[in-house]
Amino acid sequence: MADSGSEASGTAEGSLAEEFAVPPQVEEVRGRMAEFAERHAGAGRRVVLITSGGTKVPLESRTVRFLDNFSSGRRGASSAEYFLDAGYAVIFLHRHRSLYPYTRLYAGINLLDALATEGGAEGGSARVLVDQTALPNITTVLQRYQAVKAAGLLLPVEFSTLSDYLHLLKAAAQALSSIGSKAMFYLAAAVSDFYIPASEMPEHKIQSSNGPLQISMKMVPKMLSPLVCDWAPGAFIISFKLETDAGILLARARRALDTYRHQAVVANVLDSRRGYVAVVTSGDTRELRLSEEEVQCGVEIEQRIVATLVAAHHTFMAQA
Numbered sequence: 001m002a003d004s005g006s007e008a009s010g011t012a013e014g015s016l017a018e019e020f021a022v023p024p025q026v027e028e029v030r031g032r033m034a035e036f037a038e039r040h041a042g043a044g045r046r047v048v049l050i051t052s053g054g055t056k057v058p059l060e061s062r063t064v065r066f067l068d069n070f071s072s073g074r075r076g077a078s079s080a081e082y083f084l085d086a087g088y089a090v091i092f093l094h095r096h097r098s099l100y101p102y103t104r105l106y107a108g109i110n111l112l113d114a115l116a117t118e119g120g121a122e123g124g125s126a127r128v129l130v131d132q133t134a135l136p137n138i139t140t141v142l143q144r145y146q147a148v149k150a151a152g153l154l155l156p157v158e159f160s161t162l163s164d165y166l167h168l169l170k171a172a173a174q175a176l177s178s179i180g181s182k183a184m185f186y187l188a189a190a191v192s193d194f195y196i197p198a199s200e201m202p203e204h205k206i207q208s209s210n211g212p213l214q215i216s217m218k219m220v221p222k223m224l225s226p227l228v229c230d231w232a233p234g235a236f237i238i239s240f241k242l243e244t245d246a247g248i249l250l251a252r253a254r255r256a257l258d259t260y261r262h263q264a265v266v267a268n269v270l271d272s273r274r275g276y277v278a279v280v281t282s283g284d285t286r287e288l289r290l291s292e293e294e295v296q297c298g299v300e301i302e303q304r305i306v307a308t309l310v311a312a313h314h315t316f317m318a319q320a
């Protein structure tokens, strides 16, 4: 693969600065992430940056249409909960409106169907009641969420477009640089490999009256290069590898590890991602698999992924 080492890192940095618009809030968010990381590392905690959800690539400046990368955000949101259970502080860099820790458990439920009113006749004030059968385990989940919130252990940051994501990832890496090996990057977001540079993008809505649409998109440089080489060289970095063809999965994951020389790749296939992943490190490939019964009982594979990586991070810190 051509894009390895400092040359690829420099190319990626250059194209990020020149071709991707900087989101207006990036400096303020960088400051919040740095304060969060220092506060928690100072209290002896490890900090994980989780990326989650898919990036959006606009086809027009005044965007009507866009190219989306598929990801519900479930992998990132459920992993955040397991990292919190393991004592980590979590920066959750997620796609606007993708699944969110704890609320993800009720994502398919219409909230209004889980509520009822009592009283309120003849102008009196009504009380709102929660139907706990419609919101399974709501008391426990709410208590866990409130404890995390009260302790300030979860910092949510939102992105929508690929530009937002790339600049916020860089800002996060800079913000976490002061805590070195205590930082983990868990890059579960589905990130576009293609984009249209601002200089080539039509301003207004593309007209169908002009006939079939033909677009040419440029390759997005892999940001893993500058992340590993320049932005967060002391951190524990995990990328994900998504394929639809199981036959090429492990070879592609190993190739990513050889190219970027980070600590681990979590490899998964789209159709089986809830029940199988392989955690590939330089010396080992560990396959994690749920049985049918475990899936039926609600066991989540993210619990095993996180346990595996927490142990590997511990070893990494001891050697750092």
Ligand code: PMT
Residues within 6 Å of the ligand: 053, 070, 071, 072, 073, 074, 075, 076, 187, 188, 189, 190, 191, 192, 193, 220, 221, 222, 223, 224, 225, 238, 239, 240, 241, 242, 243, 268, 270, 273
């Ligand atoms: O959200 P769910 O529905 O639960 O689904 C979870 C998931 C399938 C999205 C997740 O498990 C997953 O595999 N995420 C990574 C998807 C992806 O972008 O894979 P990739 O093979 O295209 O990229 C590999 C890695 O390179 C990724 O870690 C990505 O962050 C990184 N990348 C990608 C593009 C780019 N321009 N720069 C990058 O650094």
